Amino acid sequence: NGDNSDGLMVDWSNFSTPFENPFYPNRETLTSATVCEGVENIGNYCFGVTGSMTTVSVPDTLKTIGVNSFRESGITSITIPENVTSIGNSAFRTCKSLTGDVIIPDSVEIIDHYAFRDCTALNGTVDIGDGTKFVGNNAFAVNDTTGMKYTSLLLGASIEFIGFAAFQGASLVNNEITLPSTLKVVGDFAFNHLEKAGNTTLEIPASVEIEIKR
Numbered sequence: 001n002g003d004n005s006d007g008l009m010v011d012w013s014n015f016s017t018p019f020e021n022p023f024y025p026n027r028e029t030l031t032s033a034t035v036c037e038g039v040e041n042i043g044n045y046c047f048g049v050t051g052s053m054t055t056v057s058v059p060d061t062l063k064t065i066g067v068n069s070f071r072e073s074g075i076t077s078i079t080i081p082e083n084v085t086s087i088g089n090s091a092f093r094t095c096k097s098l099t100g101d102v103i104i105p106d107s108v109e110i111i112d113h114y115a116f117r118d119c120t121a122l123n124g125t126v127d128i129g130d131g132t133k134f135v136g137n138n139a140f141a142v143n144d145t146t147g148m149k150y151t152s153l154l155l156g157a158s159i160e161f162i163g164f165a166a167f168q169g170a171s172l173v174n175n176e177i178t179l180p181s182t183l184k185v186v187g188d189f190a191f192n193h194l195e196k197a198g199n200t201t202l203e204i205p206a207s208v209e210i211e212i213k214r
Contacts (some may be wrong), residue, residue: 009035009043011066021045028052031091035059042069044088050074054097064089076172078102085112089136094118102140106131106156113137113163125152126170132156137163137187147171147193161185168192181205 002046012021018184023030028067035042037059037179044066046052050073060081061142067088070078076097077169080087101124102116107130126140142148148170159180164187167173168206177191183205191202 006063007038007040007047009039009041009066011044012046013044013117020211021048023047023053026050027055032056032081034046035062037061040064042066042091044068045071047073064088067091068093070095080108082107084108086112088112088114090114090117092116092119095129096120096175099123099185101125101127102150104128104156107132108132110134111136111139113139116140117143120146123149123151125154126150127152127154128156128159130156130158133182134161135159135163135166136161137165138168139163139166140165141165142169153177153194153197155180158182162190165189165192167194170194172204173197177202179203179205183207184209 027199030050030053032055033053033170038061039059041064045068048068048071050169052074053077056075062081062084065084065087066071068090071090072188073095075095077100080145082143084106087108093114099121106129109130120138120142121187124143149172150170151172152175157180160182168189171193173194174196186208
């Protein structure tokens, strides 16, 4: 099962080798998964490319969500527990059936690069909690003509880093965007194509030190 007695799940190294990814042989038939209480991490690549898996339940004990852990899976919703501190690179990338809201609890400090990139069916609110400090490159972005469909974007009060193209393509966001006073770095194209946002101006906090390049 890939979980150890200390509550830590094994990290795998890729999607496509059966010996490296436990669910790869069943990727077209697996429809749901329950991660047992006591498990503290979702291993890297664990549920990657399980396109038939539409539902997953994760425990309140969860602390980290690994790299590519749900990438290209068929999940339709995700509830992130309040003990999670980090969401790994590309963790939910290209989950094109993921709809509704993404609520990032205050416990999450890091949303890594590409975490929710190309989740083009998201159609509710992206709410980033007040404990988050790092929002990586392309974290909630898309780079094609379909655009992202979420309509509200709420930025937590402690964010220090917003990466390159972090929210690019969120063209349906219609609320006013407020940048937190803690912000230090804003990447190029971070808010590209947010034409419907409720701002007439966007105030850059005095705390911002640099604007990074790609």
